Amino acid sequence: MLELSKVSKLFFPGTPDEKAALIGINLTLKPGDFVTVIGSNGAGKSTLMNIISGVVSPDSGDVRIDGNIVSELPEYKRGRWIGRVFQDPMAGTAPHLTIEENLSIAYVRGKKRGLSFGITRAKRAFFQEQLKKLGIGLDNRLRAKVGQLSGGERQALSLLMATFTEPQILLLDEHTAALDPARAELITRLTESIVREMKLTTLMVTHNMEQAIRLGNRLIMMDKGRIILDIDEQRKKDLTVEQLLREFENISGHKMADDRVVFG
Ligand SMILES: Nc1ncnc2c1ncn2[C@@H]1O[C@H](COP(=O)(O)OP(=O)(O)OP(=O)(O)O)[C@@H](O)[C@H]1O
Numbered sequence: 084m085l086e087l088s089k090v091s092k093l094f095f096p097g098t099p100d101e102k103a104a105l106i107g108i109n110l111t112l113k114p115g116d117f118v119t120v121i122g123s124n125g126a127g128k129s130t131l132m133n134i135i136s137g138v139v140s141p142d143s144g145d146v147r148i149d150g151n152i153v154s155e156l157p158e159y160k161r162g163r164w165i166g167r168v169f170q171d172p173m174a175g176t177a178p179h180l181t182i183e184e185n186l187s188i189a190y191v192r193g194k195k196r197g198l199s200f201g202i203t204r205a206k207r208a209f210f211q212e213q214l215k216k217l218g219i220g221l222d223n224r225l226r227a228k229v230g231q232l233s234g235g236e237r238q239a240l241s242l243l244m245a246t247f248t249e250p251q252i253l254l255l256d257e258h259t260a261a262l263d264p265a266r267a268e269l270i271t272r273l274t275e276s277i278v279r280e281m282k283l284t285t286l287m288v289t290h291n292m293e294q295a296i297r298l299g300n301r302l303i304m305m306d307k308g309r310i311i312l313d314i315d316e317q318r319k320k321d322l323t324v325e326q327l328l329r330e331f332e333n334i335s336g337h338k339m340a341d342d343r344v345v346f347g
Contacts, residue, residue: 084284085112085135085252090144092130092308104130106308108144112252117278117285119295121327122305123340128288131305132254135286137161148251162192166245166283168238168258175241178230182221182240185229186210189244213243217273235266239273246277253278255287259294271298291345292324302327306335 090108095101105127112118122128133139135146137158146154148164168175176185187202187210202210207225214222217239221232229237238258246253255274259267271294278285289295295302302319304312304327311334314322331339 084114084116084149085286086110086145086147087135088145088147090134090141090146092127092134092139092141096142103308105134105141108308108310110303110310112284112286114284115282116301117283117299118287118301118303119299120286120288120303120305121290121292121295121339123307123335125307126305127308128305129256132167132256132286132288135252136165136167136254163248164251165254166248166250166252167254167256168241168245170257170260172234172237172241172261175244176229176237179228181226181228182214182232183207183210183225185240185244186213186247189247192248213247217243219269233266235262235269238262238266238270242270242273242277246281246283249281249283251284253283253285255285255289257288257290260290274298292327293345296322296324296327304331304334306331311335 087108087110090105091103092105093101093103102125108127108131120128120131130139134141137153137156137160141154144154145152148161153161153164177188180188183202187206190206190210210225211222214225219236219239221236221240229240232240242258258274259270262270274287275298277283285299287299289298296319300316300319302314303310304314312330328339
């Protein structure tokens with residue numbers, strides 16, 4: 084489904100600021116894998132997401148989605164394969180447009196050319212039905228401007244928009260980190276149910292250790308541009324946060340330096 088082979092990325096090569104963000108990353112996700120990603124500050128987690136989505140090109144190595152090499156394709160051409168939700172609730176939606184206008188844009192993205200942004204009665208009914216699934220009353224607010232929504236409501240809408248077209252890969256980039264605990268929990272629950280229902284292949288970066296253990300069927304740990312540990316579902320089941328952090332220290336030789344870490 085998703086395959087990275089020997090992917091490396093150096094920022095500012097040959098200068099005193101040279102930074103090896105990713106070093107020879109090999110990672111294969113099977114269809115339906117839900118992988119949580121943790122690591123220290125600057126470990127390369129965001130760069131990994133940026134390389135998969137096409138925001139950043141690798142210096143070497145290949146990225147394949149469903150067997151197709153996409154390493155050289157720009158971000159907009161990967162739109163039909165990839166859905167992404169960012170940390171910032173402002174990032175995934177257009178605030179001056181209404182909920183239904185935002186949904187209409189997401190609906191057209193990834194579909195065949197020539198489909199219009201126009202909102203027909205059938206589309207509106209479909210949007211309403213999808214919004215209803217979120218269970219937070221947005222189905223009654225189709226014509227509300229998105230700028231008026233709370234951060235949690237916007238993240239719920241972003242999640243829906245990112246998964247509308249049943250992407251091959253869903254990238255979640257600390258998408259609950261900017262929310263208060265209750266809203267973060269709501270978005271986590273929605274994420275779990277959408278991913279399960281649509282059987283989406285998902286990579287989720289999180290600073291919440293408990294969440295990293297509880298969600299998904301696999302956990303990878305990054306440090307200094309490398310994947311240092313890959314934990315399968317069976318091992319993850321009985322893992323505690325303390326064990327996870329101890330494991331990190333044993334392998335990396337240092338404590339996890341993460342200024343945003345949440346233990347659970
Ligand atoms: N666009 C860029 N230009 C220059 N250096 C960058 C760029 N993006 C990332 N880096 C550097 O690459 C390294 C990896 O950064 P990245 O943001 O991928 O780490 P991260 O694991 O997401 O960190 P954090 O948890 O702190 O967000 C860091 O040293 C960072 O400073």
